[in-house]
Amino acid sequence: MTIAIYAASVALALLCLGLFFVAIRRLLGEQERVVATMLRRYDDRLAQFAQALNDGLARFQEHQHEQASRSEATVSAIPEHGVMRLLELARQRMAVDAAVAVVADPRREPILATVGLSQAEVAQVGRMGIPDYRGARALQVAFNGEAETPPGTQPIRSGLAVPLLRQEQNPGMLAVLTRAADRRFSEQDITTLEDVVSGTRAALEAALELHEPDPVPELDPLTELYDRRAFHALLDREIARARRARKSFALLMLDVDRLTTINAHIGHLGADEVLVRIAALIREVAGRDWLACRIGGGRFGVLLPQGETDDAERVFERLRAALHERPFPDIGVVTVSGGVAGLLPEDDAAALLGRADAALGLAKAAGRDTVITPAQRELGR
Secondary structure, eight states: OHHHHHHHHHHHHHHHHHHHHHHHHHHHHHHHHHHHHHHHHHHHHHHHHHHHHHHHHHHHHHHHHHHHHHHHHHHHTOOSOHHHHHHHHHHHHHTOSEEEEEEOOTTSOOEEEEESOOHHHHHHHHTTOSOOOTTOSOEEEEOOSOSOOOTTOOOOOEEEEEOOSSOSSOOOEEEEEEOOTTOOOOHHHHHHHHHHHHHHHHHHHHHTTOOOOOOOOOBOTTTOSBOHHHHHHHHHHHHHHHHHHTOOEEEEEEEETTHHHHHHHHHHHHHHHHHHHHHHHHHHHHTTTSEEEEEETTEEEEEEETOOHHHHHHHHHHHHHHHHHSOBTTTBOOOEEEEEEEOOTTOOHHHHHHHHHHHHHHHHHTTSSOEEOHHHHHHTO
8 A cells, every 4th residue: 555655656746747847848949939039020120120221321312412413503503614613512522611623734834723722821732732642542631730821710731632633644633621620531531522523524634635545444343343433434434425426325323222131131142142143134234335333332333325315214124124033042033223314415424423313312212123214203204
């Protein structure tokens, strides 16, 4: 009898232990499911946040483009030499106090043009001459503040200079100057100033009757399309050629939709593969007649010498169809948005690029996976 009671007790204890372990296992399993659910929700919210951030940046860039377009329209109204227009544009884009351009041509008197400087400061800047860049993109300069300044203003403290022309022997100089002691020029400032120069260089060189060598295009290492620097050089060249031949010219700007979300889902390496495939499709639909470039990130440009805006729209539609026919593993169909602009008689590179970028911003705002031209906005289409 006693043995039976002991045996029953042991059996009951083992049963209790078994039930305890089963309960613990179920509890851990439930916790794992809760954690997995929370992680999925976190990933989804992270992707949503990344997309919202990307959209916010896109809207900010669109606002910047609109401001730049308004500034350019104001500067275009100044009835002065192209050099002065360039200086006003540089000063407004860079939010600085003054700007100076120097061109030393052995065939004529040197050109020194300034805005925002006193006569004493002009003389001080003129003594600088043209810096020896030695292959550098830009140079930062500092001043001792000894020159006489306009009443109620601080002396010029520092500046940022970039080559103005494409001549190796005499690249000229465009410099922006600040009176703020704490102003520091960044890599983005250099890029902005280079864009200002690129947008007006062709017109300036034509006005000065300077030799215009063909650019040597460089390739983007990831996509093997022409890179950002080549894009600006080719844009200058093709606009000049279109002017001389009195031919049409169109520009198609492209941007991969939701690239930030793609990065969040498949990582940067996976997103790079997506960009490589999209670049190959752009090269395929552009063919031999058009010039395809990668400007940076998911942004591309297609130059259409002797092309019309209708040609650019057809290039976009072929690209759009190819992307819908060839979905990507893990993420499905990737779309792009496009903006088109045709060359107008009063255009320089900056104005043409500004209109194409503005149209691209409208395409993004319209829901993506579409192309917009300025004419469509005017006609209410």
